[in-house]
Structures are given as C-alpha cells and as structure tokens.
Amino acid sequence: MADSSNGSSSFWTQGNALLRKNLTFQKRKVKTNIRxxxxxxxxxLLLVLLQTVINHELDKPENRCGCICVDAQCHQKNCGIQYSDLDQVSSCPxxxxPEWPPVLQIPAPEYRAVYTDVIPISDLPSESCRRTGSCPVTMLLTGxxxxLGEIFAGNMLKNVFTRDDSDILDNLASNVIMSLKMIQGSESKTEISNFLDPAFFSDLPIYNLQSQCTSNSTFSVDVKETNIIFRQEVRCAQGLRLWRNSSYEVNNELFKGYRKGNIEREINEIVAxxxxxxxxxxxxxxxIWYNSTYKNDTGDQPVGLVRVPRSLNLASNAYLQFLQGPGTKMIFEFVKEMPKPETQLRLDVSSLIGTLFFAWVILQLFPVxxxxxxxxxxxxLRIMMKMHGLGDGPYWLISYAYFLTISAIYMLCFVVFGSVIGLKFFTLNDYSIQFVFFFIYINLQISLAFLVAAMFSNVKTATVIAYLVVFASGLLxxxxxxxxxxxxxxxxxxxxVLELYPGFALYRGLYEFAQSSFTGNYLGTDGMRWGDLTDSTNGMREVLIIMCFEWLLVLLFAYYVDQVLSSGSGKNPLFFLKKIQKKRPSTFRKSSFQRQDSKVFVQMEKPDVIQEREKVEQLLLEPNINHAIICDNLxxxxxxxxxxxExxxxxxxxxxLPRGxxxxxxGPNGAGKTSFISMMIGLTKPTSxxxxVEGLxxxxxxxxIYTSMGVCPQHDLLWETLTGREHLLFYGRLKNLKGSALKQAVEESLKSVNLFYGGVADKHAGKYSGGMKRRLSVAISLIGxxxxxxxxxxxTGLDPASRNNLWNVVKRAKRDRAIILTTHSMEEAExxxxxxxxxxxxxxxxxxxxxxxxxxxxxxYVFTMTTSSDHESxxxxxxKHLSPNANRIYHISGTQKFELPKHDIRISDVFQAVESAKSRFTVFAWGLADTTLEDVFIKVASGAQAFNVLS
Known part of the structure; x- marks a missing residue:
C-alpha cells in the first residue's frame, strides 16, 4: 500500500478520529435514539392525559362548591358552605x-402523670386511676x-361547668376546654381547618377542665355550623395543681414524663x-412550660405554640381575680382564621407522582x-483502537464528551417537552436550578458507568443488571x-448517608422539585427558587454538594481502575507513584542476562536456534537500528x-527481526504462538x-509502540454498523493521515483487498462475509x-483467488516494515x-x-509408484535396489510411498530403474518428489513432542 504517515498522531488528531467515528456510529442508531x-x-403525554381526566372529574358540579339561584332566571347565585356539603368545602369561598373556642391540649387519660418508678413523687395520684380513666390533669406551680401561688392556683379553674344549650359555642368558649386531638392551627391548609376544627368534629371527646368532677359532668351537645349539625361529647377533666419549691424540680419532673418512645410506662405527662x-x-x-412534642396531622409542625394563648389567658385571669376579686375576667372567647376565596380544584399529577417516574426516565440513561x-x-474494540495508536487521554475525553452530549440532549428534550405540554414540575421551578441539578447528575451517572463497566465483560449481563438497578432505585x-x-x-x-447512593440523591432532588411545584401550583405561587436552597427544610443544596463531590471522586477512581485493568496488560496499581520513565537509550540494557534455565536451553536447542540467540545478545550489546523487533529470552x-x-x-x-x-x-495448536503475539502487542505481560520494538x-x-504498530487479530474486531470505508478512515486518522493523503490511502487499501468495487466499501461490516471481514482486517493492519x-x-476463510490476492498485498507491504505472521498454511508460509x-x-x-x-x-526424496496388487513386492x-535404506511410509491398494535418502541415490538412477521396471510389469503411475515444508513441519513437531513426552 502506498500510503505513508506523517509521524505519530497528536492528542487532538486522535480525539478527532474517535469523535468522527462516534458521530458516524451515532447516525446508524437513529431508530434506537428515537425509542x-x-x-x-x-x-x-400519559401524565397530561391523566391530568386532563382528573381535572374533568374535579370540574363536575358535584365536586364544586354548591350554589343556588337567587332569581327565577338564575342571573344571580349564592354559593358557599351553607349551600354545599362537607365534601365541597375545599372549593367553597x-x-x-366561623369562630371557634380556643382549646388547651392535654394528655390522654392513660398518659397523665401518676406515681410511678419513673416519677416517684408522693403527691401524684396512684397509677390505679389509669385503669378507670379518672387520672387528673396535673399542673405544676412554683415561684x-x-x-400567692396557692391563691393563683385556686383562681385558675372553676368548680362547676356553666352550661347554656342556647349558645353552645359561647358556652364552650367561656370555660376551659381541652382537646386530645392534635389540630393543625394556623399552619394547616385553610380550606379545612377554618371550617371544621378537628378538636370539635372528631371521634374523641372534648374535655372541660374543673377543680372537681361530679356525676353529671359528662353530656352531649349539638354544634351547628350553617345548616350542618354535629353531635359532640363533653367530659369533665379534674385539674390537679401541685406546688414545687423550685424551677429545677419542675424541669426535672417535666423531662421525666417526656414522651420517649412507644413504652407506655415511660409516658407520664404534665399538661403545663x-x-x-x-x-x-x-x-x-x-x-409557662408546655409540651411541644405533639405534631399536627402531617407531622410537619409542632402545635405547642398554638396552645400558648389559652394557657396564658388562664394565668392572666387567675392574676386578675387575685387583684380584683372572682368577678373579674379577661374575655378570650374565640379564635378565627383568615377568609378564603372560592377555589378551583386542581391536582398536579406530575408533581404528585412524577418523582418516581421521572427518576426512571433519567436513570434509563445509565444502562445505555x-x-x-x-x-x-x-x-x-477498545484494545483494537489502543493497538492502533489511540491513547487513553483522547479516548476518555472524547468518549466522556460524547456520552455527556447525548445525555444532555436527552435531558433537554425531556425538560423542553414537559414544559411545552405544561407540566408544572418543569414550568414552576427555576430552570437554572433544574439545569444545574440535571447537569451534575448526568455527569455523575456517566462517571459511574465508566467505573461499573470495568466489572463486566458481557453486554447482556451488564444491561440486565443495570436495568434491575434502575427499577430497584426508583422503587426503593x-x-x-x-x-x-x-x-x-x-x-x-x-x-x-443514604443520599451518598446516587439513586437516592437523584430521588431527593426530584422530590424537592415536586414538593415545590405542587405547593406553588396549589397556592398560586412560584416553585423552587435559588433563595429557597437556604431553607433548612429544603434538601436540594445538600444533594447538589453531595453529587458534585461524588462526580469528581467517581471519575478519578474510574480512570484509576481503567488504567490498572484497562485493555492490554494494564499498569501497576501504584503506577501514579512512579516517576515518568524516559525512553530507553540505544544500548537497550546491560549485557548481563539472567536466565534461570540456560543449561537446559543449551542442551535442547538446535544450532540454528542457538545462533539466533547469540545474534540477539550481540545486537543488544551493539544495537542495529535496522532490526525492528528484538526478543530476548522471552x-x-x-x-x-x-x-x-504451571x-x-x-x-x-x-x-x-529486521525491517523488510x-x-x-x-506450530500446532497450543504451541504458544498466540501467547507470543499477545505479549508483543501488549495484551499480556511477559513473565520474564x-x-x-523500534527500540522501545x-x-x-x-x-x-502502539503508534507504529498494526495488528490483524485472529478474530475480526469490527463495528458491525460501520462500513469498510469508515473503518479505514478511522484507523487512518489514528495513524495521522489527513486530507487527500487519507482519502488516497483508504481507496488504495480497499482496492488492494478487493473491497472497493460494487458498493462493498460502503456496506456495513456486519453484513460482510467471513472472507470480506478478514480482508478488511488485513487492510486495517496495514493502513498508515x-x-x-x-x-x-x-x-483464514478466504477462497483461493482472494487468498492469492491477499498474498500479493502482504508481499508489497513487507518491503519497508517488519511483519510477524502466524499460519497453518505451508503454502502461505513459503x-x-x-x-x-x-x-x-x-x-x-x-x-x-x-x-x-x-x-x-x-x-x-519421496518415491511413489502405483501398480496392480500382484506386483507390490x-x-x-x-x-530397496535404489537404496538399501529405503523406508515405506505409505501403502494402500497398490500405491506405495518410500523415503529414499538423498545421499544414497541419483535422480537419473531412479528414472533408469523405473524404465526397466515398466518392461517387467505394468506401472500405472509413479513420481519422485522433494520434501515439502509440510513434511518438515510434521517431522519437527512430532520429534519435539516425542522428546517432551520422554522427558
């Protein structure tokens, strides 16, 4: 082939070659990318369809706030709670x-403070009251x-419950009422709690706090709100006021009754x-001390602060009565929330269930x-590229950038499409935060793929396990x-710690986006903004920090693992501690060679092999630049x-081996030829x-060495979706061929191996026959x-015509380069x-x-003669007449073959003997042949194997 290179290719030349190959490869995967x-x-689209269906259901009249017509033509309507039912409250203005009496939160009867091992205080009631549910509500005082404290305590609670059924709400507000139900207060969503306070509309009773409970202290009342009537039970709770000598005693007693777990005996609570x-x-x-361990219905906020006003009102009234007498009272009758407009019911499906599905959408890039x-x-293929000069630096840079570009385009399509069709998950949250989050994660995901790829050698196994990880991450x-x-x-x-697992970090980030968009859509506000990341309840900032650090660490570790376990023999695990080694000088190395089995070699080796060994030793002492390959006791x-x-x-x-x-x-199969080639091309390291190669x-x-080496492996290593021309263009660029020189070299290579005409050069290599692939592999090894x-x-696998054409290619190629060739064809070897x-x-x-x-x-010589079976003797x-040392080596159906030592005969004597024999009996055929290379091979191989068996 007439191409020539311009020296070793640079970093960017190799990167350009790999990038062009990847882009060409990507064009072949249009259908896969569309899928x-x-x-x-x-x-x-499914989320939009589901959103439409849900909105349609929510817009039905039975799900909207009830309205009635004011006039006959229904030009005017009255809408609101009074015309609706409880299921429609959330949409009503x-x-x-309504005004609701303020309540004081108290422990349930089974948790109220009693004399126990935890709090062995004698003035507390006996633990037996828990069995009857009659334990008092304990309050502690000190000062x-x-x-003054005793007077103050006596003014806090009334002796009787003032009951007025005509105005039950006012009646309840005038007394100290308490609730076991943990209501949400001002932190709750207004469409529920400002209409139905859970303290009054629940299965749990309301407690009236008195100094002493009587037999008629329990009764039921009807609470009416507009046209809705609720029946509620009111019970008496006895208040127990105990004096303590110091705040230290109070503090100690309160903490001993703190709710520590699910063990009931550890719960011994005091109301205030x-x-x-x-x-x-x-x-x-x-x-005032109060218990703030209770949570609201969603578990988000403590409700102790909402209970402080009633406690403070109770203490203020007691002090006023101390100053002005029992008839003095500070009115604290009602609490009231903000008004609420009519609301259109909407449920953002993308924010509600999108976290799981969007996590799967993003994670599916990992298996790809x-x-x-x-x-x-x-x-x-990685090995093949490396053996043709592709360095690790260009490979990592271009491959990483290639996958990053694909992932970024995928994520951009995902976000743009979701935004275009109106998913609140994307439209409400700040796009810059989404960009940073998705960009960091896809980088982390690509780095993980590089690291995990070192653990697999089979595509199907890796793909199955990767998809299992994808679905398991989402579900977990x-x-x-x-x-x-x-x-x-x-x-x-x-x-x-859990977010250190990248799947959970992704899920946390998507969860924060979903929560922000859901709340923003519900309240009519924006979603997540950069200022929200400073909120302690928002986990996006910690997720971004974790993913950034993991991205860098995983990328560095993946590169390290690739260097140690990379294609070829890899590097020493501590390679980064060694100094950069310079190219060996022309003297190669010192003349003292360490051979453990030198005596054995002297005894076993033939003179020609010994002569070759001595030649190698001489070249190492006085190197000759004409020798491209020198192997020393490998x-x-x-x-x-x-x-x-072993x-x-x-x-x-x-x-x-000199150039040219x-x-x-x-050698027979298993002789070690492939092991020798593997060492020379860097797939395995020599034991000693x-x-x-070219002095390196x-x-x-x-x-x-890779920059000046070509390899035609035993098995064809080709991309099935690339054409023969594209293969040669890629490897030609790796060998620093450019422009017209590259195009000319590729065309000459294709012509030389008969792949140029008939459109074969532009046919996918996966559709080539075995012989065509073999010819392409030879062309790849010689390009550049x-x-x-x-x-x-x-x-291997070529027809006679193609084989003969290939031989001509190799004969032309060996003029200016050294070639090591393994073969089982003696004709090819000759x-x-x-x-x-x-x-x-x-x-x-x-x-x-x-x-x-x-x-x-x-x-x-091999003497062959065919006669009738009667004349075999x-x-x-x-x-035997021609040579007493004649040895018959073949005999079947009148055909016999004999080995005749060359020093015993002359060819003219053989011809005369045969002519004489023809006059005595019929000779069907005869021949005299010199020893073939195949005979030599069989003889040498058989002799060596027999010697090894005897040894």
Missing part, C-alpha cells in the same frame, strides 16, 4: 370564617411567693407548669452508556427513602490452578525476559504505514515468509528460510 426519546415523550418567679400584687412575671462501554470491551426511593424524608424525627445525618508462564501444574506457554524465545522481513511462525521496551513503553505488523492467520520458525510446546525448534529448513530436515524390491 430512547419516546420513553419520556409518552410518559409526559369562606368570606367570614418565690408560695402563698407555671413559674410565678417574683410576682406579687404590684408585679406579674410568669413563665454502560452497554456501549461494555460492548467495546466485549468485542475487544418511592416506597422507602421517601418515608424517611417525610419523617421529621429521622436523623438528618442518616439522610445524608517467557510466559501461566500459574497453575485447581491443582494443575503452563509454560513461551519458553525463553530469542528472535531478531516477514517472519512466519508455524524482554522485547524491544514492551514492558514500559507500549503506548509509544506501521513499522511493525502482526498478522495472526490472515488468510510464498510470504523470508524466514520461518517452528514453534512447539512454547519453544522455538528451528529457524531459517523455507529452503534451508527443507534441506536441513528433509534429506530424502516388485515395487518394494525396486525401492
């Missing part, structure tokens, strides 16, 4: 919210003036405590990236992790496993010994004028190889050109 994009497309401090007739100074990386690993996030998020008692530190030993002994694949191979020479390696050591400078080429059985080496059981048995080997190991006598 990938269709997942979020159809999911968003409430211009004048500097005990006498009052510290009068230095109060007197001229000064009212009081501190992982499968692509594992595919290159499984098909050895929706049905486990979300419960931890919504439980305010769950430790924040453990949330951060060994490869595979360790024994499962009780099996396997010696290559036993001390020494070989010197094609060296053929012959050294080899130098294969143990330390393989990256430099590599200095050293390794061909492992290049003509045609192509300048020298041959027969390899048996890991050792080089002989070396030389084909004529030398045939002369050395084939010192006999005559033919045998004829052979």
């Amino acid at each position: 990938l994009i269709s997942v979020p497309f159809f999911l968003c 409430i211009p004048n919210p 500097n003036n005990k006498s 405590a009052y510290d009068l401090q230095n109060s007197n007739g001229n000064n009212f100074n009081i501190s 990236v992982l499968a692509s990386l594992v595919y290159e690993k499984q098909q050895n 996030g929706g049905f486990l992790f979300q419960f931890f998020l919504e439980d305010t008692s769950f430790p924040r530190g453990w949330l951060i 060994k490869k030993v595979y360790p024994g496993r499962d009780g099996n002994p 396997k010696f694949a290559v036993r001390g191979l020494s070989l010197a 020479e094609c060296f053929g390696m012959l 010994g050294a080899a130098f 050591d294969i143990r330390t400078h393989m990256d430099g 004028n590599p200095k050293v080429v390794y061909m492992d059985e290049p003509s 045609v192509l190889c300048d020298r041959l080496g027969i390899f048996v059981d890991g050792s080089l048995q002989c070396i030389g050109n084909p004529k030398e080997l045939k002369a050395r190991y084939g010192g006999s 005559d033919v045998e006598n004829l052979a």
Whole structure:
C-alpha cells in the first residue's frame, strides 16, 4: 500500500478520529435514539392525559362548591358552605370564617402523670386511676411567693361547668376546654381547618377542665355550623395543681414524663407548669412550660405554640381575680382564621407522582452508556483502537464528551417537552436550578458507568443488571427513602448517608422539585427558587454538594481502575507513584542476562536456534537500528490452578527481526504462538525476559509502540454498523493521515483487498462475509504505514483467488516494515515468509528460510509408484535396489510411498530403474518428489513432542 504517515498522531488528531467515528456510529442508531426519546415523550403525554381526566372529574358540579339561584332566571347565585356539603368545602369561598373556642391540649387519660418508678413523687395520684380513666390533669406551680401561688392556683379553674344549650359555642368558649386531638392551627391548609376544627368534629371527646368532677359532668351537645349539625361529647377533666419549691424540680419532673418512645410506662405527662418567679400584687412575671412534642396531622409542625394563648389567658385571669376579686375576667372567647376565596380544584399529577417516574426516565440513561462501554470491551474494540495508536487521554475525553452530549440532549428534550405540554414540575421551578441539578447528575451517572463497566465483560449481563438497578432505585426511593424524608424525627445525618447512593440523591432532588411545584401550583405561587436552597427544610443544596463531590471522586477512581485493568496488560496499581520513565537509550540494557534455565536451553536447542540467540545478545550489546523487533529470552508462564501444574506457554524465545522481513511462525495448536503475539502487542505481560520494538521496551513503553504498530487479530474486531470505508478512515486518522493523503490511502487499501468495487466499501461490516471481514482486517493492519505488523492467520476463510490476492498485498507491504505472521498454511508460509520458525510446546525448534529448513530436515526424496496388487513386492524390491535404506511410509491398494535418502541415490538412477521396471510389469503411475515444508513441519513437531513426552 502506498500510503505513508506523517509521524505519530497528536492528542487532538486522535480525539478527532474517535469523535468522527462516534458521530458516524451515532447516525446508524437513529431508530434506537428515537425509542430512547419516546420513553419520556409518552410518559409526559400519559401524565397530561391523566391530568386532563382528573381535572374533568374535579370540574363536575358535584365536586364544586354548591350554589343556588337567587332569581327565577338564575342571573344571580349564592354559593358557599351553607349551600354545599362537607365534601365541597375545599372549593367553597369562606368570606367570614366561623369562630371557634380556643382549646388547651392535654394528655390522654392513660398518659397523665401518676406515681410511678419513673416519677416517684408522693403527691401524684396512684397509677390505679389509669385503669378507670379518672387520672387528673396535673399542673405544676412554683415561684418565690408560695402563698400567692396557692391563691393563683385556686383562681385558675372553676368548680362547676356553666352550661347554656342556647349558645353552645359561647358556652364552650367561656370555660376551659381541652382537646386530645392534635389540630393543625394556623399552619394547616385553610380550606379545612377554618371550617371544621378537628378538636370539635372528631371521634374523641372534648374535655372541660374543673377543680372537681361530679356525676353529671359528662353530656352531649349539638354544634351547628350553617345548616350542618354535629353531635359532640363533653367530659369533665379534674385539674390537679401541685406546688414545687423550685424551677429545677419542675424541669426535672417535666423531662421525666417526656414522651420517649412507644413504652407506655415511660409516658407520664404534665399538661403545663407555671413559674410565678417574683410576682406579687404590684408585679406579674410568669413563665409557662408546655409540651411541644405533639405534631399536627402531617407531622410537619409542632402545635405547642398554638396552645400558648389559652394557657396564658388562664394565668392572666387567675392574676386578675387575685387583684380584683372572682368577678373579674379577661374575655378570650374565640379564635378565627383568615377568609378564603372560592377555589378551583386542581391536582398536579406530575408533581404528585412524577418523582418516581421521572427518576426512571433519567436513570434509563445509565444502562445505555454502560452497554456501549461494555460492548467495546466485549468485542475487544477498545484494545483494537489502543493497538492502533489511540491513547487513553483522547479516548476518555472524547468518549466522556460524547456520552455527556447525548445525555444532555436527552435531558433537554425531556425538560423542553414537559414544559411545552405544561407540566408544572418543569414550568414552576427555576430552570437554572433544574439545569444545574440535571447537569451534575448526568455527569455523575456517566462517571459511574465508566467505573461499573470495568466489572463486566458481557453486554447482556451488564444491561440486565443495570436495568434491575434502575427499577430497584426508583422503587426503593418511592416506597422507602421517601418515608424517611417525610419523617421529621429521622436523623438528618442518616439522610445524608443514604443520599451518598446516587439513586437516592437523584430521588431527593426530584422530590424537592415536586414538593415545590405542587405547593406553588396549589397556592398560586412560584416553585423552587435559588433563595429557597437556604431553607433548612429544603434538601436540594445538600444533594447538589453531595453529587458534585461524588462526580469528581467517581471519575478519578474510574480512570484509576481503567488504567490498572484497562485493555492490554494494564499498569501497576501504584503506577501514579512512579516517576515518568524516559525512553530507553540505544544500548537497550546491560549485557548481563539472567536466565534461570540456560543449561537446559543449551542442551535442547538446535544450532540454528542457538545462533539466533547469540545474534540477539550481540545486537543488544551493539544495537542495529535496522532490526525492528528484538526478543530476548522471552517467557510466559501461566500459574497453575485447581491443582494443575504451571503452563509454560513461551519458553525463553530469542528472535531478531529486521525491517523488510516477514517472519512466519508455524506450530500446532497450543504451541504458544498466540501467547507470543499477545505479549508483543501488549495484551499480556511477559513473565520474564524482554522485547524491544523500534527500540522501545514492551514492558514500559507500549503506548509509544502502539503508534507504529498494526495488528490483524485472529478474530475480526469490527463495528458491525460501520462500513469498510469508515473503518479505514478511522484507523487512518489514528495513524495521522489527513486530507487527500487519507482519502488516497483508504481507496488504495480497499482496492488492494478487493473491497472497493460494487458498493462493498460502503456496506456495513456486519453484513460482510467471513472472507470480506478478514480482508478488511488485513487492510486495517496495514493502513498508515506501521513499522511493525502482526498478522495472526490472515488468510483464514478466504477462497483461493482472494487468498492469492491477499498474498500479493502482504508481499508489497513487507518491503519497508517488519511483519510477524502466524499460519497453518505451508503454502502461505513459503510464498510470504523470508524466514520461518517452528514453534512447539512454547519453544522455538528451528529457524531459517523455507529452503534451508527443507534441506536441513528433509534429506530424502519421496518415491511413489502405483501398480496392480500382484506386483507390490516388485515395487518394494525396486525401492530397496535404489537404496538399501529405503523406508515405506505409505501403502494402500497398490500405491506405495518410500523415503529414499538423498545421499544414497541419483535422480537419473531412479528414472533408469523405473524404465526397466515398466518392461517387467505394468506401472500405472509413479513420481519422485522433494520434501515439502509440510513434511518438515510434521517431522519437527512430532520429534519435539516425542522428546517432551520422554522427558
């Protein structure tokens, strides 16, 4: 091939080659990309359809606030709670919210303070009252003036309940009423609590706090709101006021009764405590302790603060009565919430259920990236690219940027489409926050794919496991992790630990977006803004920080793992601690060679092999730049496993190969040829010994060797969706071919291997026949004028015409480069190889050109004669007459073959003997042939194997 390179390619030249290949490869995957994009497309459409159906149901008259016509023509309507039912309250306007009596939250009867092991205080009631439900409600008092405290305590509670059924709400407000129900107060959504206070409309009773309960203290009342009547039970709760000598005693007693868990005996609660401090007739100074451990219905906010007004009112009235007498009272009758306009019922489905589904949409990119990386690993394409000069730097940069671009386009389509069709999840939240969040996560996801790809070697296995991780992450996030998020008692530190798993970090971020958009849509406000990230309840900031750190750490670790376990033999795990090694000097190394088995080699090796070894030693002492390959005592030993002994694949191979020479390696299967090639191309490391390619050591400078090396592997390593032309363009660019030189080199390569005409060059390689793939592999190995080429059985599967054409290509190519070729075809070896080496059981048995080997190991002629079976003995006598040392090697149906030592006969004597024999009996056919290379191969291989067996 007439192409030539312009030296080793630069970083950006390699990156450009890989980028062009990836873009071409991407164009072949249009249908796959459409299927990938269709997942979020159809999911968003499904959410819109579901939203439409729900909105349609919510807009039905039975789900809207009830209205009645004022006039006959119904020009005017009155709408509101009084014309509606309770199911429609959330959509009704409430211009004048109802007044509700303030309540004081108290413990349930079974949790009220009693004498126990936890609080062994004698003035508390006996624990037996819990069985009858008659335990009093305990209040504690302390201060500097005990006498004032006793008067104060006596004024706090009435002795009787003033009952007036004509105005039950006013009646309840005038008394100290309490509720076991944990209501939401001003933190709740206004469409419910400002109409129906859970304290008055529940299955639990209302308690009336008195100094002493009587037999008629329990009764039922009817509470009416507009046209709705509720029946509510009112019970008496006895108040127990106890004096303590100091605030320390109060504090200690309160904490002993703190609700610590689900063990009932640990719950011994006191409703409130009052510290009068230095109060007197001229000064009212009081501190109120209350229990704030109760939560509202959603578990979001404590309700203790909403109960303070009634406690303070109770204390204020007691002090007023101390000053002015029992008839003095500070009125605190009602509490009231803000008015509420009519509301259109809307439920944002994308925010409500989108977290789980959107997590799956984003996570599905992970199997796509992982499968692509594992595919290159499984098909050895990464190795192939590296052996043709692609460095790790350009590979990582372009591959990462390639996957990042695909992921970014995918996410952009997802967000844009969701916004266009009106999903509140996207339209209400700040797009810049979404961009930062999604950008960081897809980078983290790509880094994880690079790291995980090192653990797999099969695409199907990696894909199945990746999709299992995708679905498991979503389900665990929706049905486990979300419960931890919504439980305010769950430790924040453990949330951060869980978010270290990228799937949960993604889910937390999407959850925060969903909560913000749901609330914004409901209240008519914006969703998440940058200022919201400072809110302690918003977890987006910590998620962004966690993902940023993980992205950088995972990326660095993935690169480290790739260097240690990368294609080829990899690097030492501590490679980053070593100094950058410089190129070895021209003297290669010192002359002292360490060979453990030198005596054995001297005894076993043939003179030609010993001569080659001595030549290598001389070249290492006085290097010759004409020798492209020098192997010095190269060994490869595979360790024994499962009780099996060590396997010696290559036993001390020494070989010197100049430029312009094609060296053929012959040997039976398992002889070690492929192990030798694998060491030379960097797939495995030699156990001992050294080899130098263009002056560079294969143990330390393989990256430099790759820039001047071409490989035709035993099995074709091709992208099935790329054409033959695209393969050659890619590898040509890696070899620094550009412009017209690249185009000319590709065309010449295609023509030389007969892949140019008939549209074959632009046909996908996956549709090539086996022979066409083989020819393309040979063309790839020779593109860019590599200095050293390794061909492992290049003509396998070719028809005779294609094989002959391929031989011509190789013969032209070897003029200015060194070629090592392995083959089982003796004809191919004779045609192509300048020298041959027969390899048996890991050792080089002989070396030389084909004529030398045939002369050395084939010192006999093969005499063949075919007659009738009656004259077989005559033919045998004829052979013995020609040479007493004749040896019959073949005999069947009148055809016999004999080996005749060359030193015993002359060819003219054979012709005369045959002519004489023809006069005595009929000769059907005869022939005299020199020893073939195949005979030499069989003889050498058989002899070496027999020797090894005897050894």
